Amino acid sequence: MKILILFLLFVFIVPDGFTQERNEAKPEWKIFFDKYDATGTILVVDARESPEKISIYNKERANKRYSPASTFKIPHTLFALDAGLVKDEFQVFPWDGVKRGFEPHNQDQNLRSAMRNSALWVYAGFAKELGEEKTISYLKKIDYGNIDPSTESGAYWVDGKLAISASEQITFLQKLFHNDLPFQIEHQRLLKDILIVEAEKDWILRAKTGWEGRYGWWVGWVEWPSGPVYFALNIDTPNRLQDLYKREAIVRDVLKAIQALPLNK
Known part of the structure; x- marks a missing residue:
């Protein structure tokens, strides 16, 4: 009985991975946000070390949920592949002819270009074909944020109630890196391939931007x-569009500071 009580205490009292003592608050990273006159948070988990090092600037915000916006294209791609809505990165989605404000959206897309150009209309098509019930099932399967794809109008991952925190984003990405999500490994590998932003001989940067309008x-x-x-x-x-460059700029400065990106990148 005593062993059982001790076990239960351990399970319910030991904090999760992003709140353990080995986490390090990084108030000095404020200089990177101030440099671009920005307010926000960044969470970095450096698995080059053992145990991995977790560094956080603005921990309170890192645990607050926001609309995932186009970062949701990462899990959404897995949903579409798993449901058979897209076969591979070469399948073409014909442009619907609707003129949109971002010119790269106004053309045929494949999975790779839809991710690179963040073509919302392609993923809106996936969402329509999947339907809310199937979407909820997938969200539960990966324990994604608040698991709520409801929306009064517009894409649920931008204008709806779906929300996720920075710390939850990291947890999801860690599973994807290790091919540990409940999807075919081939699909996870394909997704990681189309997420490549930049690569050199000894490193690869895989990432996705997102923008809800008020935050990115x-x-x-x-x-x-x-x-x-x-x-x-x-x-x-x-400042809306004028602020968008700050997302990558701040992250790159932080990564260079911890030698996770070369200084010339």
Whole structure:
């Protein structure tokens, strides 16, 4: 009986991975946000070390849920592949002829270009074909954020109730890196391939931006031979389009500071 009580105490009292003592608050990273006149949070998990090192700027915000916006294209791609809505990265989705404000959206897309160009209309088509019931099933399967795809209008991952925190983004990315999500390994590998932003001989940067209008994301990881360095950034974007470059700029400055990206990148 005493052993059982001790076990239960351990299970319910030991904090999760992003709140353990080995986590390190990084108030000094404020300089990177101040440099770009930005307000937000960044969480970095450096798995090049053992145990992995978890660094957080603005921990309170890192645990607050926001609309995932286009970062949701990461799990959404797995949903579409699993449901057979898309066969591979070469399948073409004909442009619907609707003129949109971002010119790269106004053309035929495949899975790779839809991810790179963040073509919402392609993923809106996936959402329509999947339906809410199937979507909820997938969200539960991967324990994604608040698991609520309801919306009064617009895409549920931008304008609806779906929400996720920076810390939850990292947890999801870690599972994806290790092919540990409940989907075919081939699909997870394909997804990681179309997430490549930049690569050199000894490192690969895989990431996705997101923008809800009021705030923006950049989430992903840098792969090194010694291990991955995961990151999730969320910032306010009061100046809208003018603020979007700040997402990548801040993350790159942080990663360079911890030698997770070369200084010339």
